Amino acid sequence: MVGRILQFILYPLVALAIGVFFLGLARKITARIQWRYGPPLVQPVIDMIRLFYQKSVSHGPVFAVGLIMSLAGSIVVVLFLPFGSICPLSGSGGLLVVLYVMLLAPMGIALSGGQGANPNISIGISRKLILALGYEVPFLLVLLTVMTHYNTISIVQVVEAQRDIGWSIASLPLFLSGVSYLLILPAMLGFRPFDVSTAPQEISSGPLVEYGGKYLLMATIEHALLLFIDIALFVNLFLGGAGNPIIFFVKMLIVFVLVLFIHAAFPRLRIEQAIRYLWKWPTALALAGLIIVTIGRS
Amino acid sequence: MIEQLKRELEATFKGVSVTSEADRRITVVVDPLQALALLRFFKDRGFSHLALLSAVDLIDKHAFELVYVLTSYVEDTGEDAVPGELILVVKSMIPRDKPTFKSVISIYPNAEPYEREIHELFGIHFDGHPRLTPLFLERQYPIPPFRKDFDTRRYVEDVFGSIPAIGDEEG
Amino acid sequence: MKPQLILLIAFGGAFLTYIFGKISSKLRDGAAVAISLALVAIFACLYGRPLQESFYWGFLGLNLSLRLDALSWFFAIAIVSLGALSIIFSLRYMRDRERTDFYYSMMLMVNAAMLGIVLSNDLISFYIFWEMMSWCTFLLISYNQHRALDAGMKYIIMSMIGSVAMLAGILSLYVSFDTLLIPQIASSLATASPGYVLFVLVIFGIAFGIKNAIMPLHTWLPDSYAEAPSPFTAVLSGMLTRMGVYGLLLITYVIGGMIGGTGLGSNVSKFNYVLAWLGALTIVVPTFIAMLQNDAKQLLAWHGIGQGGYMVLGIGFGVATANSLALAGGIFHTLNHAIYIVLLFMSVAAVQYRTGGVRDLNSLGGLVARMPVAFVGALLGISGLIGLPLTNGFVSKWMIYKALIIEGHPFLAFAALIGTWGTILSVYKFLHNMYLGQLPEKYKHLEKSPFSMQLPIAVLSSAVVLFGILPGIPLRVINKICTWLGFSSLDVTIWGFTSETGTLNTINLLAAIVVVSAVVWVLFHRAAKSVVVAQDDNYAAGAYVPRDKYHYTAGFYEPLFTMLRPYLRDVVDEFYTALAGAVRKSCGAVRRIYTGDVGNYVTYIILFLASLILVQLRWRPW
């Protein structure tokens, strides 16, 4: 019992540490690609401590409640995802519950931004939701393929199934959906080719315009957890989700660095171009995977 | 080309002096009453582009000199003229103590911001101008700043100098 | 307590309120509220006891009978409670309107008619109450005259088509089995030929499809929801349109014999597959059309159609593959949808009441500061509509998805999931344009909504959260309905389902979310204080932008619309209007025959007789 409670407390902290490490790594690698030294790896931690002590502006109760709801949603999703052998809430909800709890994060930021009453925020949120609709089409197809292929909706069982028949990215239909998932990963993480919703130059960082000290702190923590969630989900569903956490972390690192190179090299797309891209190649691949799986199953 | 233009001008306007200091540049000095008619005359000749409207404060002659710089895009300003190369400068003097002039917006619509700027900085009133409101300056000035009798140093001293530094006046 | 006594109270109450209205408005309001609350009390204490009442009136030699069992109790309690809440809501809403006596008596009449449908045990009384419901709805929809009249006309034409189809079905059943009692029909249908069963399914399917606004038959719904008075729209969208779902469940009971006996007849399951696919189509297209709407009630109306698709998908798929989880999901979604759509329409009505009837999304904004209770109601309403965890929508959607995926129909599940995302986008636009964003100058001094409006909103918001956290309460009743319909019962517990292919445990979810948000709130509170600033102290690149200089919520999803607009024209509606135009033109042509002078009529008769003789000589048909 004590072990389980410890899991409940330590697991989100580990996830946050990995997320923050990824943020620091992102800034360091992007700097290195641009021929400059870049900040120390712990710079995000320093930024967060500074934001913790910085005063800030609030526009009303919903401004804070929305942000708290979005951060709580992200942490709860982390509890559902298996990380190596640890999975605190595996018994009470499978992939469908994860899918729906993941809705809390964008809805929370949209709600709190809504009360910020600033045109930039409103444009940022509408772009964020349109982009979300864009990558949800292939994302849902990918999840459905995995669920029908293993005939279960619980991630833990998907991981166990992969232990004996090898990584699911190796089998043909799931290879297509794995590639499709990788193609939409920058959009889900809000990285460069698709960071239309928080574009500093165009709409002065979208929903984050009115966020000051502690609000910006919550937004960065939520972004760090988002990094962890999306990549951990990919590793669990497609790369077998290893036995012990170390191998799991290495797999996550590889996937993250892959996405990071795209982030560092590509300029930002317009929202229409992003949607057209997201609904073309990733959706085609995911659809092909799903059709193969349904034919194979019936 | 210049002689032919000079002859035409002297025929239609009296008291007009046409000189040409440099190649392809003609200066026409006219008294304020005939200035508008002259500008209309040049506009019909094809000088459809009012490049610049500026004023010069000749304080020793107690006069403002309004300078209109015109160029043209069309061919027929003379047999060998290349579009836009011939620059025409029309000058006219107005008395310094009664600085008013007629607005040329009816001839050259793009003169509107120029006239607002000159009104703001020189205090020359253009009657017939739709809205002579301030264009650049944030504050009100006793004497329009570009006039020669406006002593900027004294103005800066008693406006910005008078603003006390923070903290020291409380001791 | 016999069922026909209940009906007597309901109908009697309607007339009584009309008469009291003549005396004094306060008396009428009190009477209306008292009667609706009495009905709620009656059904509350009728929970466990099924009532059987065979003969209550000899009508053309047929005995009409009523009954109360698990299915009808489930719908009845929903009808009366939502009816009571909307009556309480409309006390203040309709106070200074004209013809309020007519309004209150009609509202009670509609509730009584719905009770009649749900209690009736034979097809004739079912048909009578169905017609009565349709006509009362027509009268209430066209309450606001001018534009509402043609919305009502469109509604009544389509529902008359449905009831005529139902009448044909009833007559054919009577002719083939010469009985109209539903249990007897069920048993005799078991032996009928599959072709005939399919015919009965199609005929009744059309009638109930029109009422439940399944995709091709949905065009009456947006206009009638938008034009009806808001408290009535709440009832209309909550329970009245779901009588179609009750009808579908009735059909599954009538052909129940088929499921138990020879297993699912091939064409019966084929029909239900078609129904499931229609449901999936009804989820996706209206939800995306809802995004284009700029009128709050139109937007919610299109969501009414979309959510109807979930119910039909759940029930159709459940019957097609004898999967009780999908069927239970469909029924549970009917109840959930009734709760949160009524909540949303009430919050729109509260805003309308305060802003003098404004419901255009582009001219509202920032009302959260002025009407917090209506905002909380709208927020919980939309989270139920989306299906955020800890709300009731989530549990029923989860049941439907799980059944679809485990049975191996990912494309149906995909349509439903994309419906959810379409709902998120359009519903956030609804909440953002109405409650968040900048408060326009003219609403600066808007007072809160009155208590009589806040009470129903509060009750329904708590219902949304309660059924989300403890779904076991309604699921126990739904489980009884499934077993009564002949399906296998579900292992339902108070907080969800346990099964090897994936469990749902709402209590753990609740505990996790509460604990985590508490921790996050503590972290948030310990950080440096934040200063609450006025609305115009906003970042505008160094410039000061006074309050009403710009309003930015117009065209909220413009980039998406430019891509989707050509595909989202309401083609079905255009087809119907074109059809109506063609019919009107052809009738115009036929009218010219009646020239008005007798000579022509005589020549017509002679010509007709001549053609008859010719046919007789030539082919001898007789």
Added chain:
Amino acid sequence: MDRNQIAKWFKEPSKMANKYSLHAIYFCTGCGIIEVPPVITARWDAERFGVIPVATPRQANLFLITGYVSVKTLKAIIRTYEQMYEPKYTVAFGSCPINGGMYWDSYNTIKHLDKYIPIDGWIAGCMPRPEAIFVAVTHLWTLIDKGMANGYERYKKYYRAYRRNQELALGKLEWPPLYPIGEHTEGGECD
């Protein structure tokens, strides 16, 4: 990071964090803006010092005023400064904000920027080079360490005087005052 640095982190984390994470917002006033791009890009990378440009004053705690300040720009600078929240620092580039620089006798520029908003750091030079900017950042660190970079406290303490000076230079300001000052009392300290 030597031994006492880490100890200092635990003693006063807010001061240390403020030092090594300066999110700068720079207002493109005057000629100094040409100096900022090389500072934040590859050649002289400011991110090594933890200084990154951000989009809005809400997220920033360092305000760079690059170059001369005309009367019209002063209105935007005051608005931006008031939208930032404690702890916040301002650094002025070049000699123009110090005493007017080469525009010392112009009727349209602000001479001593210090009279309108508190300035924590000055960089002399008629457009300082990027190295001078980094020297300024390191000096700002020492100021923060010693607690002398308290421009925002001065602003709060003498807000009535600042507000009066601003209205002397710009005429009536449209937005309400940041801190409550009684309209009737003249000069002096505000609570």
